[in-house]
Every structure is written in C-alpha cells, then in structure tokens.
Amino acid sequence: MVRPTMEDVALRAGVSRALVSLVMRGSPKVSELRRTAVLKAAEELGYSPHAMARSLASRTSTVLGVMVSDLHNAFFAEVVDGIDEVAREQGFDIIINTGGRSPARERRALESLLSFRPAGLVLLSPVVPATAIGKAAEQLPVVLVARSSRVSTVDTVNDDGETGARLAVDHLVSLGHKHIAHLDGGEGSQAGPRRRGYVAAMESHGLVPRVVSSEYTDAAGARAIRGLIEDDALPTAILSCNDFNAVGAISALEDAGLRVPADVSVVGYDNTSLAALRHVSLTTIDQPRAEFGRLAASALLQRVRDGRTEPVRHLLNPSLVVRTTTAPPGGPR
Amino acid sequence: MVRPTMEDVALRAGVSRALVSLVMRGSPKVSELRRTAVLKAAEELGYSPHAMARSLASRTSTVLGVMVSDLHNAFFAEVVDGIDEVAREQGFDIIINTGGRSPARERRALESLLSFRPAGLVLLSPVVPATAIGKAAEQLPVVLVARSSRVSTVDTVNDDGETGARLAVDHLVSLGHKHIAHLDGGEGSQAGPRRRGYVAAMESHGLVPRVVSSEYTDAAGARAIRGLIEDDALPTAILSCNDFNAVGAISALEDAGLRVPADVSVVGYDNTSLAALRHVSLTTIDQPRAEFGRLAASALLQRVRDGRTEPVRHLLNPSLVVRTTTAPPGGPR
DNA sequence: TCTATTGGTTGGAGCGCTCTAATGCTGTAG
DNA sequence: CTACAGCATTAGAGCGCTCCAACCAATAGA
Structure with missing residues (x-):
C-alpha cells in the first residue's frame, strides 16, 4: 500500500x-x-x-482540466474524445470533472480542478457566471466550448447556430414547406443563435416565422406539439431546438395519429447518436463535435507552450444531415 | 498567471x-x-x-479517481452521479479519466490516474487485464463496477444479470409467450450472466431456449432480426442483451412490416434514457445505477477511512420496467 | 606537462504545503 | 512571587520530485 x-x-x-x-x-x-x-x-x-511531486517541483503541469457540465449528454463525450486525442498526442493527460448543470456544483468542480494546477482548462458549456470564468482565466489558459464569452482572455469554440438553423429552414423550404415552426430552447445555451437564424431565414424566404417556446428535452417537445394541436395551429414542418426535443415532438405527433414525415416534417439539431438510430432516423444539423474538442485542446496548448496571448474565436460550420423525418408537405411523392 | x-x-x-x-x-x-x-x-x-502540495505534505488525498471505460454510454454517467454524491458528502473530490474501451488507452488512463495518488480508484467496466487491476490494488483501494473479479483485494459492485434475464423471461411467459429468443451480447461485459439467466429461466418454464449471437449495438440487433426473418424463424418475443440492441431489433421488425408489440414483443436491458423516451418506450430491465455509484464510493471510503480490508461483493437486484413494447402474443387484447 | 572541454553524475536547495515539537503568553493556583 | 497549566502561535523538517551548479574523470589541444 x-x-x-x-x-x-x-x-x-x-x-x-x-x-x-x-x-x-x-x-x-x-x-x-x-x-x-x-x-x-x-x-x-x-x-x-509521482505526478504531483513532479509538477510541484517543476512548476509545470502536463494535465489539462476538463469540466463537463453534464455527463449524461453524449454531445460532450465526443468533444472530450477530440480533446483527449490532441492532448495525448502532445503528451498531456486530461482530468475530467462534472458540474451537473448546477452553478453551485460547477463552481465547486471548477475549484477542484484548479486546485490541481493544471496547465489549462476546457469548460464545456459551463453555466457558472462569467466572472467566475474570468477569475479562472487570470490563473491559467481557459477555453470555452459551446458557450460564448466577451472576456478577452479566454478562447472560445462554438458552432454557428444561425447558419445551422438557416440550413434547416432552407432544406424545408426547398422541399416545399411554407409553414415552419421553431420549438425553441428558451434560455438554453446556443438557443439564441438558433432562434435568430430561424427567424432570419424564414424572413429571407418571405415566410412568417413562428417561434414556439420550448426546452431542450423530449417532454418539452411533446408538450409544445400538443399545444399546437390544441390550438389547431400545426405547421407542416417543425424545426426543433435539439434532437431530444425533436424526438419528443415526433412522439406527440404520432400519438395524435399524424405520420412523420407524411403529415409533418421534423428537423432536430445536434446529430446526437440518438438521431442516428435507425428507429429514429432524424434529419438534423450536425456539429463537428470531435473537431470542437481538438480545437479547444490545440488552443490551450498554444497558450501553454507557444505563449499565445490574443484570444481565439472558433466558429465552426454546422452541416445538414438528411434522414427520414423530412419530406415534401403532403408526404413523399 | x-x-x-x-x-x-x-x-x-x-x-x-x-x-x-x-x-x-x-x-x-x-x-x-x-x-x-x-x-x-x-x-x-x-x-x-494547492491540492497537490497539500496531498504531498500530508501523505493523504481527498480525491477519488474514476475510470470510465466509455464516456459515450449514459449508463456510466449515472453511476458517476452516485459516486459523486457520496464523495462530495464526505468531502472528497473525484477526477475522471476515460479509457475509450481500448485496453491500451485504459492502461494509460489508469497510469495517469494513479500518478495523482488518489485515495482510491473506481473502475467502471474496465477492459484491462485482471493483473493490471491487481497491481493497482496493491497501491490503493480499488472498486470494480460492472465487472467481476476474483482478486481478493478489490471490491466489486454488479447487478445480478441472471436474475434480470429471468425477470424478463418470466414477464414474457406470463403474457403467454412460448417462443422467446435471446439476442446475446457475445463477449460483452455481463453478457454471460444474462445469457445464463435466460437459458435457465426458459428451461425452468419447460421452454426451449434460443440464443442468437449478437452484440451491444443497434446495428447488431437489426442484423440479428433480419437473420431470423430470413430463416423464417422469428419468435413471438425477443429478449435483447441491452437497450441499444433492442432498439435496432425493433427497427428491423418494423422495416419488415411487423408491429411491436402486436406481432413481436421486445424487452431490452439497462433501462437507459433511450428506453424511457416516449418514442421508444421500451420494456426493459432496470439496474440501480446511481446505487452502483453510491455503493462503490462507500466501499472505497470504508477502506480509506475505516481501514476495512476484507473485500466486499455487492450484487444488486435488477427490476423489470414494463412499457409498451411487450404484449401477449397476437397483440394486446 | 598543463589547461580546456566534454559528458556523465551528484549534492543541495526549493516547489507549497502539513505536522510535530517547541515557544510565548496569558491566567490561576500554590 | 514562582509554578503550572492551557491555549494560540510558530519554526523547522520533510513529502517526492526537478533543477542548478558543482564536480569528476577522461580526452583533446597547446
């Protein structure tokens, strides 16, 4: 022992x-x-x-800290894969910590990570206040993934949600849809850009945007659809704020005796493994998640080793993945 | 800085x-x-x-290391939640590391975790050889989750796969099924007990077991079903090795124009969040995952603080969760 | 022969902390 | 007025390591 x-x-x-x-x-x-x-x-x-003694004596660290806001979300797993890949390549190890989507727990997770004095920190979609992030950034390089920041000392890696939403709308319009509603993600991270992109795209096509307030869960998606059905205001196509929401929406549609995509088309967002399941086969917007991770790790290592100081802002292009939940209105011909 | x-x-x-x-x-x-x-x-x-300096000077650690074999699997996220809960309560922090289901990467992850000299180690479904685990156990308390071990120095926390499979078979038999096939998990962790439980349960009901070789993925589940259909050997009920496999099986059944559960009943295993989705609504076997985590952390802390030395073997009882993919043969009445 | 040079090796200080034993300082009893 | 607690506080060693400067052949150059 x-x-x-x-x-x-x-x-x-x-x-x-x-x-x-x-x-x-x-x-x-x-x-x-x-x-x-x-x-x-x-x-x-x-x-x-003994890694700790070594790092204490050498006043350097070969560890990158990663805070995952929610371990249950497969999105983060793929980002971590990307981080891990680059880190390992460069002889760095990573330690992960989880914040459970609660600011208090996340704060503690951050403290804990910092107490190891890692070479740098990647925060995946953190919910802690910007000031806490700024404070951390005074002590070591910090990269934010899936969360933007105006703090000039941190790097960020995000997807371009506006472009993603536009991609989805364009796809639906090209199929012939005119009535397209957006089930939005409320206060959720990145919900804003997606909503803005949807509205802008609709307007640019001369269509009337309709934003239905919802959340990033399947229950919320189902609830939103039931509301639309009650109000007799069902569009021919739905753009959900994420895949979970879309799957809930599809369930509610099917429960109501409607067929997807024959009666209503549905597009998700994120291209999670859920969307790829044959059973689900959801048309959705893909984000290059592993690339997020690779870029985040690279950004960190640049600061650590090359001493870069000006911030980097990565904005990656999402892409459309067409599966079987979208078709022309009135059903596939 | x-x-x-x-x-x-x-x-x-x-x-x-x-x-x-x-x-x-x-x-x-x-x-x-x-x-x-x-x-x-x-x-x-x-x-x-400075946590490292502290731990160096005090020759103690308030960190528990957790190695997750596969971050993409939501199963582990819930176990980690349980670990985190107990650890936090007792003033311990956890650091996570991932092995990506590859023995080589896992070995490195283990090394990395050990180099922090944590107070103890939880290995979630590790694939490294038993000798590597034994070696680690010489240096600090180790708990294995979802993997059994004969090494007398490590504690284990597992679910009783035999009981779980029996639960599923009993459920199907009570619905009136006689032809029940098992899509098995091959070499996968815990596939053995599940298979044995299935066979034993079938025999105890005087039925003929039929084990179809498959894997823990949805593609494998679909493939197995297509094989059964080709051979014209489709049973009235399927017990899949896990939820993913079950979802693949359901897709393939529906692709073939069969209805679930009207024509074929399907039971999964694990009760992942996937199974709970309204769209999927899979009858499945639940494992108390958070409890796994809590027990694992407790076991570790007992060794760390109370100096327990005899090994502990937790074998938790799974339970049946009935949703909408099972019904009497010939469809619900 | 003497001085440089080189490559391998080592002692010792110090990283930021904890821990033990010793210190100073009250205040109360003898 | 000394003695002795009892408490708050501190100096100093040491955790396992890195890093620097010093050291010591052995060889090369003059």
Whole structure:
C-alpha cells in the first residue's frame, strides 16, 4: 500500500536520485549502462513517478482540466474524445470533472480542478457566471466550448447556430414547406443563435416565422406539439431546438395519429447518436463535435507552450444531415 | 498567471505560514481575530490551497479517481452521479479519466490516474487485464463496477444479470409467450450472466431456449432480426442483451412490416434514457445505477477511512420496467 | 606537462504545503 | 512571587520530485 519513491529506485540501482530523475524524464545525457540499471530497478520495485511531486517541483503541469457540465449528454463525450486525442498526442493527460448543470456544483468542480494546477482548462458549456470564468482565466489558459464569452482572455469554440438553423429552414423550404415552426430552447445555451437564424431565414424566404417556446428535452417537445394541436395551429414542418426535443415532438405527433414525415416534417439539431438510430432516423444539423474538442485542446496548448496571448474565436460550420423525418408537405411523392 | 501561496497570505495577514495552514483546514484552535485576518488576506489575494502540495505534505488525498471505460454510454454517467454524491458528502473530490474501451488507452488512463495518488480508484467496466487491476490494488483501494473479479483485494459492485434475464423471461411467459429468443451480447461485459439467466429461466418454464449471437449495438440487433426473418424463424418475443440492441431489433421488425408489440414483443436491458423516451418506450430491465455509484464510493471510503480490508461483493437486484413494447402474443387484447 | 572541454553524475536547495515539537503568553493556583 | 497549566502561535523538517551548479574523470589541444 506504499509506493516506492525515487530514492528507493536510486538506492537499488546504486545511483543518485538526480540520475533516476533524468532517466525517468528520458534525458539523453545518461549512459546506457546506468539507464538500464535504473529502469531495471524501477521495474522491479513497481515504481512510477509521482505526478504531483513532479509538477510541484517543476512548476509545470502536463494535465489539462476538463469540466463537463453534464455527463449524461453524449454531445460532450465526443468533444472530450477530440480533446483527449490532441492532448495525448502532445503528451498531456486530461482530468475530467462534472458540474451537473448546477452553478453551485460547477463552481465547486471548477475549484477542484484548479486546485490541481493544471496547465489549462476546457469548460464545456459551463453555466457558472462569467466572472467566475474570468477569475479562472487570470490563473491559467481557459477555453470555452459551446458557450460564448466577451472576456478577452479566454478562447472560445462554438458552432454557428444561425447558419445551422438557416440550413434547416432552407432544406424545408426547398422541399416545399411554407409553414415552419421553431420549438425553441428558451434560455438554453446556443438557443439564441438558433432562434435568430430561424427567424432570419424564414424572413429571407418571405415566410412568417413562428417561434414556439420550448426546452431542450423530449417532454418539452411533446408538450409544445400538443399545444399546437390544441390550438389547431400545426405547421407542416417543425424545426426543433435539439434532437431530444425533436424526438419528443415526433412522439406527440404520432400519438395524435399524424405520420412523420407524411403529415409533418421534423428537423432536430445536434446529430446526437440518438438521431442516428435507425428507429429514429432524424434529419438534423450536425456539429463537428470531435473537431470542437481538438480545437479547444490545440488552443490551450498554444497558450501553454507557444505563449499565445490574443484570444481565439472558433466558429465552426454546422452541416445538414438528411434522414427520414423530412419530406415534401403532403408526404413523399 | 501566478497564484499566491500560503506564504503570501501569511505575510499579508501578518502571521506565520503554519497559522494560515490551520485556518485553511478549519482548525478550531485559531483565535477569531487571526482567522478573520487570514481569510480576509486570502480573499484579497484570490488564494486557494494547492491540492497537490497539500496531498504531498500530508501523505493523504481527498480525491477519488474514476475510470470510465466509455464516456459515450449514459449508463456510466449515472453511476458517476452516485459516486459523486457520496464523495462530495464526505468531502472528497473525484477526477475522471476515460479509457475509450481500448485496453491500451485504459492502461494509460489508469497510469495517469494513479500518478495523482488518489485515495482510491473506481473502475467502471474496465477492459484491462485482471493483473493490471491487481497491481493497482496493491497501491490503493480499488472498486470494480460492472465487472467481476476474483482478486481478493478489490471490491466489486454488479447487478445480478441472471436474475434480470429471468425477470424478463418470466414477464414474457406470463403474457403467454412460448417462443422467446435471446439476442446475446457475445463477449460483452455481463453478457454471460444474462445469457445464463435466460437459458435457465426458459428451461425452468419447460421452454426451449434460443440464443442468437449478437452484440451491444443497434446495428447488431437489426442484423440479428433480419437473420431470423430470413430463416423464417422469428419468435413471438425477443429478449435483447441491452437497450441499444433492442432498439435496432425493433427497427428491423418494423422495416419488415411487423408491429411491436402486436406481432413481436421486445424487452431490452439497462433501462437507459433511450428506453424511457416516449418514442421508444421500451420494456426493459432496470439496474440501480446511481446505487452502483453510491455503493462503490462507500466501499472505497470504508477502506480509506475505516481501514476495512476484507473485500466486499455487492450484487444488486435488477427490476423489470414494463412499457409498451411487450404484449401477449397476437397483440394486446 | 598543463589547461580546456566534454559528458556523465551528484549534492543541495526549493516547489507549497502539513505536522510535530517547541515557544510565548496569558491566567490561576500554590 | 514562582509554578503550572492551557491555549494560540510558530519554526523547522520533510513529502517526492526537478533543477542548478558543482564536480569528476577522461580526452583533446597547446
């Protein structure tokens, strides 16, 4: 239950602690003889370096902290994949922490992450106030993903929600739809740009936008649809704020005896694995999630190693993924 | 970009470093006067303790390491919630790391986690060899979730897959089904117990078990169903190895013009959020995931703080969740 | 022969903290 | 007036490591 230290290895290999340190860090200025002796001793003792002591002594860190606001959302998993890929490539490790979508928990998660003094921090769709982010950014490089910021010291990586919404509207219009409603994401992150993009696109097509207030959940999507049906105000096409919402909308439509896409077309947003399920097969807007992660990690590493200081703002282009929930009004011909 | 140290706080508050340390750890033997002075100085400097230095000096850690084999699986998110809940309660933080279902990456993730010298380690459904786990267990308390082990030094938390499969079979039999096939999970974790439970339950009902080889994905579920249809060997009910597989099976059934549950009943396993979607509404077997996490964290903390040494084996009872994909053969009456 | 140079190796200081033992300082009893 | 608690406070060592400067052959150049 007690791990060997460098001292133990040094003793066993008959060299000094400093030499062991050099070997562990792969220094070229060690004779082959000593190197093998040290490695052998380390192996025998089951020694592996103490990352904290190392980082304390060297005043550097090879760890990137990642705060995931919601572990349940598969969106973040793919972003983390991207971060992990780049970090690993560059010899960095990542530690993850979760905030559970609550500002208080997220704050604590942030504190905890900071207490490890990582080289940098990636915050995935954080809900903490901007001031907390600004404070963190005073201490180390910070990148925000799926959340914008005016703080000039942090980098951001976002998708262009306006473009994404426009893509969806254009697709529906090209199929012949004129009555297209948007179930919006309320206060949710990125809901604003999507809503704006929808409205702008509708207007540019000379159509009347109709924004129905909703949320990022399937229950909310279903509720919104039931409301539309009650008001006898069902459009021929729906643009949901995200995939979950879209799936709820589809359920409610089917419950009401309507067929998708024959009677109503539905478009989601995010292209989660849910949308790709054969059973769901949702037309949706894809965001390059792994690319988000790669860019975030790269941005961090640029600051850490190349000492970049001017902020970077990545705005990635979403793309349309056509599956089987959209068709011309009146059904596929 | 440079964080203040205890020394800085001490200087500013006009006290010694040791006193600051006491205040930071909430020691009662500090006068109110000094305490407020120190806290004020800390606040002004934006000081927060350096977790690594602390853990190095105290030779203890308040961090639990969690290795998640696959971040994309929502199953793990809920287990982590449970771990987090207990850990937070007891003043521990958690750091997460991901292995991406590859033994090599997982090994590296393990190394990385160990290098932080956490108080204990939770491995969620790890795929690394047992020897690697045994080695880790020599250095700190280790708990395995969703993976069994014969290593006597590690604790385990699992669901009783045999019972779960039996629950599903009993449900289908009680509906009147006699031809029930199992799409199995191959080499997947926990696939064995589920398969054994299915076979035993079928036999105990005097029915002929039929195990169809499949995998834990929706594509595999669909493929298995297409195979059964081609062979003209479709049963009246299906027990899938997990929810994903079940959803794929349902798609393939519907593609073939069959109705679920009118023509074929389908039961999943895991009760993921997917199953709960109105659109899917899958009858499935629930595992108490958050409870897995809570038990895992508790087991760890017992070893860490109470010094327990005999291993603990938790085997939790799954339960049946009836939704709308099961009905008597020939359709609901 | 003496001085540089080079490559390998080492002692020691110090990273930011905790912990133990010792210190100073009251206040009360002898 | 000394003695002795009892409490708040502090100096100093040390956690496992890195890093710097010093050191020590062994070789090269003069």
